[in-house]
């Protein structure tokens with residue numbers, strides 16, 4: 001069992017947890033992820049290492065409540081434990097001094113882009129960050145990102161904070177301005193965002209690294225459920241990735257695979273809400 | 289029973305195994321074979337001729353003392369039967385259920401030629417279940433030696449090795465990448481063939497009696513590497529199995545609805561997907577399922593599919609649908625245990641033999657809709673001695689399918705070899721290790737089971753774990769330096 005040491009509510013649907021996991025913290029690096037299983041009945045879900053403290057033996061995760069597992073996780077509190085926590089999985093980001101780089105985070109993708117941005121900055125790169133969310137209340141860590149960036153652009157879809165527009169707008173302007181050579185772009189966020197970032201950088205021939213969020217089970221190469229089609233054939237995201245060259249990814253196949261379990265996901269949420277409702281009532285009744 | 293003459297013994301028919309009715313069992317996940325009761329077991333034991341040079345023992349990969357344990361069963365001395373069994377085999381309740389007996393012990397039984405072999409596997413299961421219920425043969429550890437051992441992987445190879453070393457008084461820690469121990473016994477072989485309470489019963493017992501530590505969620509090569517383990521432990525055993533699935537190189541394998549047998553079986557068995565939504569891992573299965581392959585893995589996938597279809601049909605009030613096995617050779621070459629193939633047919637699974645997929649075709653949403661196959665015929669024997677299947681030109685056919693499960697064999701997962709310099713591997717990705725001792729090319733590292741042989745059997749993995757444990761113990765005592 002792995003104890004939750006800290007919990008922060010970053011927005012209505014985005015939560016942060018610091019979890020006691022010395023076995024993962026010892027070796028964790030930017031770009032890697034974990035597999036979380038809440039309890040005996042739960043599924044295994046992948047969550048990125050948003051931060052780590054090897055001395056304290058802790059791992060920070062940030063998640064958006066999109067379905068049954070993440071909603072359930074969101075109800076846990078400091079002092080509660082999760083049943084399984086494996087990692088660090090996947091290859092770490094290749095950190096070097098490339099020159100000038102752009103780091104982009106969309107929505108909950110701001111969490112995983114942060115440690116990468118920080119490491120790139122520490123390695124001596126000039127870092128331009130672009131972060132975005134649907135609206136102001138979904139945006140978090142602007143201050144943390146600012147602290148590790150030389151230049152930062154903030155957008156919201158609805159214009160409630162920063163600039164109104166998509167992440168690709170400032171990206172395109174920077175690339176078109178050609179003020180300096182952009183050595184590499186990192187983009188993490190919803191598949192659709194990563195797809196359009198890749199399409200935007202392609203004509204400029206700027207290498208673009210994306211972190212793919214396929215459906216996973218084991219996270220160790222055993223099931224093949226996370227496979228993705230690249231120009232050179234199928235790869236397993238959990239062991240060959242999670243980072244890939246965005247220009248080589250078959251985005252349509254990826255997005256179609258992400259939506260394959262939609263009916264079951266809906267059913268799971270309904271079932272869980274019913275179950276939780278019943279539990280809450282029982283607790284309330286017991287409390288009287 | 290009075291003492292019988294061999295002739296009379298040979299007149300006793302092989303005692304049938306009580307089983308769930310095929311039409312009922314193909315809709316539930318409960319065990320198919322129900323096990324002998326004591327009277328039936330003793331009657332079956334009467335059939336054994338107590339050969340002076342027993343072929344059965346030669347056929348068993350670990351040389352179980354078969355006539356000795358059967359004699360004890362015949363005499364009704366079950367604690368003695370357990371004791372005889374455990375000299376060579378720690379896990380009879382498991383092996384009795386899953387060994388391919390027809391090509392091992394029973395295949396070499398003298399009665400095979402004269403009719404039907406003694407049902408050694410069924411008797412072994414009976415003895416194993418007796419031990420699980422009564423624990424007449426307690427596990428005890430020798431005084432502590434102060435040596436520390438890491439066992440990587442908790443399948444049959446790792447478990448056997450850990451138990452034998454812990455009994456010698458060494459301090460054993462097992463590392464497992466998944467959230468619980470057992471390896472294929474838990475994530476691969478389904479509940480209806482090997483109930484998980486049997487596997488967990490054995491593991492919990494060993495852990496409690498011998499103080500073995502199990503560290504789940506530790507992926508060696510990621511969480512901690514082999515080289516780092518060697519800094520902390522006196523010796524390391526690798527029993528990481530062959531868990532990496534292969535996909536056919538044909539168009540359409542990335543369509544929705546195509547999955548590896550590992551993914552499907554993991555969802556169903558390890559994650560208990562058949563209890564969705566009470567358990568959160570969904571299993572998506574259509575009304576027309578094709579399982580490609582002919583081994584145990586294919587049979588298990590097909591039989592689980594049949595059951596999942598029944599569960600889902602009940603939930604939705606529809607008809608269950610059909611399951612096909614597509615295999616490129618003929619019935620004679622099917623590599624699965626004979627009993628599993630027989631059970632699959634009984635349960636209503638359709639076999640398309642001498643057939644090989646060439647393409648999987650999708651609909652406009654990216655989901656499987658058809659599978660294109662070609663018929664095969666058997667040509668000249670190949671290197672393995674089996675007749676090689678060759679495609680019949682112009683014999684292509686299409687079958688409507690909405691799910692395709694690839695059960696094509698597996699190879700060792702390479703993650704464990706990260707930061708493990710000097711550990712030699714073959715071109716198939718298996719670790720190079722001495723057959724007798726399990727020693728690899730890297731000092732203080734032993735290996736055994738599927739990671740060395742490629743996908744094989746439970747009993748061969750256990751045998752390898754046992755041999756390695758014996759050599760590791762000698763090494764740790766200083767009797768067999770590296």
Ligand SMILES: Cc1cc2nc3c(=O)[nH]c(=O)nc-3n(C[C@H](O)[C@H](O)[C@H](O)COP(=O)(O)OP(=O)(O)OC[C@H]3O[C@@H](n4cnc5c(N)ncnc54)[C@H](O)[C@@H]3O)c2cc1C
Pocket residue numbers: 033045046047048049062063064065066067068069070071108111112212213214215216242258259262265266268
């Ligand atoms: C390597 C990796 C790292 C990840 N890191 C993070 C992270 O740091 N924070 C975070 O919030 N999420 C992360 N994800 C995504 C996260 O795993 C999913 O959001 C989670 O599995 C959803 O589970 P659920 O039961 O709550 O939702 P489900 O009920 O399974 O899904 C609900 C909805 O979310 C969508 N969805 C399902 N799976 C994913 C997915 N894998 N990615 C995106 N959307 C999905 C579906 O389309 C569905 O409509 C990561 C995924 C991967 C592969």
Ligand SMILES: Cc1cc2nc3c(=O)[nH]c(=O)nc-3n(C[C@H](O)[C@H](O)[C@H](O)COP(=O)(O)OP(=O)(O)OC[C@H]3O[C@@H](n4cnc5c(N)ncnc54)[C@H](O)[C@@H]3O)c2cc1C
Pocket residue numbers: 386387388440441442443444445446463464465466469470471472473476477506507508509527528529530531553584585588625701703704736737738739743744745746747749
């Ligand atoms: C579906 C199926 C049905 C089968 N049916 C039969 C049958 O009826 N009869 C029979 O005799 N055999 C059968 N087999 C084969 C048999 O199960 C295997 O040969 C046997 O389990 C091999 O044992 P093992 O200990 O070598 O490896 P495994 O059982 O594969 O165990 C390896 C363990 O190591 C863990 N591991 C892997 N990598 C790492 C790592 N890097 N770090 C930590 N842990 C790791 C794995 O998670 C796993 O738990 C079947 C196999 C399958 C898949």
Ligand code: SF4
Pocket residue numbers: 347348349350351352354377383384387389392393394408409412747
């Ligand atoms: S271990 Fe397997 S092969 Fe050996 S006697 Fe038992 S059932 Fe037969």
Ligand code: SF4
Pocket residue numbers: 335336337338339342343344345354355396397398399406408
């Ligand atoms: S070969 Fe058959 S009959 Fe002879 S001892 Fe073995 S089981 Fe008994």
Ligand code: FES
Pocket residue numbers: 215216217218219220221222223224225226227236237238239
């Ligand atoms: S998640 Fe199973 S192979 Fe990647």
